[in-house]
Amino acid sequence: MSPMPDREQISGGQSGFSNALLDPEVPTPSGLVGPDGLASDKRFSVYRNNVMASLIDAMGANFPAIKRLVGDDFFASLTREFIVQFPPKQPILFMYGDGFGAFLEEFPPVADFPYLADVARVEYAWLQSYHAADVSPLEASELGKIAAEDVGHAKFVPHPSMWIFRSIWPAATLMDRNREGADCSDIDLSTGEDILITRPVLDVQTLILPQGGYEFISALAGGETLEAAAGIAMGEVADFDLSAQISGMLVCGAFCQIIGQ
């Protein structure tokens, strides 16, 4: 007795079909025919092309700045590699591409463009922010309702659309300029950016934070009190301007609720 399933079971069905869709080295599955009853690579290739072309299009829609940065042809070939290794896990395509940044970081053909990974991370976060839940951002008057002696103990709930990230590259500027189709020749690649993405109402905002802002907002988003977050930020930046930071984070909609006292 042999534990081997028969060959037809291995090669047939939707496993065989889907393997062949994503891997051009796999031959056309058997049992699929044209009107003459014969197998036809050309006919099966319509499915191969539909799958690959539509997923490359989906990636292009999700990562327009990366596409402009590397050019259409190179974008197609590098996303093809990404798609084969990491096909979408579910049918909502605006959620496809989580992990594209990590992929670009490790992908040898783009080793000379190390900023691409962070630009991809910012683009993905931008898209998730665009689709995030509709929640009213915190208003300044809410903070005013707290007794002065309790303000330091206040904690803040991050808005569902907010995302904060420290890049050693000017990743937000690279994204914005490329999405606008603007010239990038004056961008200083040696300048890092602390990036905050928010969507207070319908428009996604990409902000580059001033010094100390990343530490302050990250600490608050991580559940620290206002006092503790300010302390962390002041430890980084001697002249940290607390009141300007508070009004800044309220105006940009990074938080949606105050909790505790």
Place this chain on the structure above:
Amino acid sequence: MNEFDSNDRGPFSIGSAIPAKSGAGLKAEHVEEILSSRADIGFFEVHAENYMGAGGVPHRQLGEIRDKYPLSLHGVGLSIGGEDPLNMDHLKRLAELNKRYQPGLFSEHLAWSSHDGAYLNDLLPVPYDEATLDRVCDHVDLVQEVVGRQMLLENPSTYVAFEQSTMSEIDFIKAIAARTGCGLLLDVNNIYVSATNHEFSPEDYLDAFPVNLVGEVHLAGHAPDEDEAGRPLLIDAHDRKVADVVWTLYERLIAKTGGLPTLIEWDDDIPAWPILLEEAGIAEGILSKFQERTEHVANA
């Protein structure tokens, strides 16, 4: 099963019921012009997956459209023909969208698109045999149970046939409808594409189709190609105007059925809104030719 009431307005100004008129697939880039021009069109249809985010612009736009027009919700990613179990998270999202937007029609495809945890983003073909029929019927039953309403199942366009098939596509579709109580979405372009690719008569297919179960019609453009033997191979591209031969087939259908909600699908190389509206106008012209008969049937 049918908790859904076609007159239900939900929070919207108009009811759900979709008239026997022409409609268009909704594209984000057209929404502003549609609303500002108060476009004269019967209904809009959306791909459900584009509205499965939590909030933001897509829901704002869809809410505004739904407030002014009846809506048809068309899923493209459920993989009803899949060998794997249905993705329950996805099915629940479809149920939520139905509840939120009260669409007059809800449809999905006789196709598969997911396997072994990968979503392939294409409508892939199934063999027409008993095992597949059982599986598809189980899936359609589950969809109708979870969403709480009847769904329409769309006939596919295909590029290959399966040697293992034991019945015709029409017999397969008829059996699904009989066993599950689902309705049908008849894509007339798909008939023409498949008929060309598999060398059967599109008129014969149309004449044999159980048109009494059809709740909606789709029309779209296709792209010509050929196989390695030089035979015509049509691609269901949705990237251009509806072909004349497809209009002729459509008129043959409407002459038989009377008016049916008819959607123009245009998903790639999307034109300016007036061009899409003009295509819908052609369908409207054909529908109005047979309007008298529709009213007669409706009043019978």
